[in-house]
Each structure stands twice: as structure tokens, then as C-alpha cells.
Amino acid sequence: MTTTKRIHRELASPAEIAALFRLDIKTVRRRIADGTLPAFRVGRQIRIDVASAEAALMRPMNAAAVAMIRAEAGRRTS
Template sequence: MDARTRSDSPGPTLVSLAKAADQFGVSVKTLRRRIADGTIHGYRVGRLIRVDLDELHERLLVEIPSAK
């Protein structure tokens, strides 16, 4: 597999906990709690912990039903 093939393959968009927390308006501690309780998955890259933005969109964003 060459470098071009690996970069073209779809995969998770992994970002740091700080960046994800900032984007979702929550604390890093909240994300760490969600990883610990199994709500979201954390990925260790060396010593760093990363999370998948697409998974956060699916699992953390909950639509509030409107009362019509």
C-alpha cells in the first residue's frame, strides 16, 4: 500500500480531547467521563488520547423533540 492509498481510505477523524471539548462546548473532563463509562470510544496514539468527531456527533448530540 502506498501513501496515497492510505490517505484516500475513509477512516475516523481523530482529534485531541481539548479540540473536541472546545468544538462541542463541554469540558475535557466530561469527555474523559464519557470514555470511562463507554458512551464514546477513546483512541490512544502513543501517549495521547484522541476521539472520533463523527462518533461524538452521533452519540453526544441529542435532538430535543418539539412539542407541536
Template sequence: MVRHTRSEQPAQQLVSLSEAAEHFGVSVKTLRRRIADGTIRGYRIGRLIRIDLHELQDRLLIEIPSMK
């Protein structure tokens, strides 16, 4: 079993849906759909929904293999 210390884990950077949508060039509706289907996790803080930019980058950005 691998245990991570605080220094090894990347810090969460929770941002609003609109900030994340602008950052990645997608719509807020797309992010809401991804939260609903379980692709990404949303975090509720009071009435606000926040998402982690690091997690979003890991889950949404997919490398396209190049032809050689």
C-alpha cells in the same frame, strides 16, 4: 449482512480531547468520563488520546422533541 465499502463509511476525524471539548462546548473532564463509561470511544496513539468527531456528534447530540 450489509457490507460497507470505504466510500460509504464516513472518514474518521480524530482530534484531541481539548479540540473536541472546545468544538462541542463541554469540558475535557466530561469527555474523559464519557470514554470511561463507554458512551464514546477513545483511541490511544502513543501517549495521546484522540476521539472521532463524527462518533462524538452521533453519541452526544440528542434531539429534544418539540411540543406540538
């Protein structure tokens, strides 16, 4: 007889992730779109593993990423 291990993951919607990490929902959606925040669909809903989100969002950014964010912010204020 074989036994099956169940893996319990805490899943959240993009809005819940935004609230949990105090981010704008647009930031969460951008991160999903550019692939830095892993997400998957369950039917028509997008779900994110909370542990994966924490790892992805708390990772330090390299200098190129920081420069890109600053340039984007500068364009918005101009």
C-alpha cells in the same frame, strides 16, 4: 492487482472535542471512561473520531441517565 481504499477520519483530542461541543474537558474524560464516547490511543495520545463523538454526544439520554446526572449535580451543590 488489488486496490486499497483509504478511510479518512477526522480525529481530535479530548480538549478539541470539549471545545467543539462546548463541554468541560472533565465531561469528555468521564464519557470516555464510562464508554459512552468511543476513543482510542495513538501512542500516548487519546484520539476521538469527530463523527463518532457527534453521534455519541448528540444522542438523546434516557430518563435514568437524566436522573443520575441531576442527582450528581445535587450532590455537588450541597
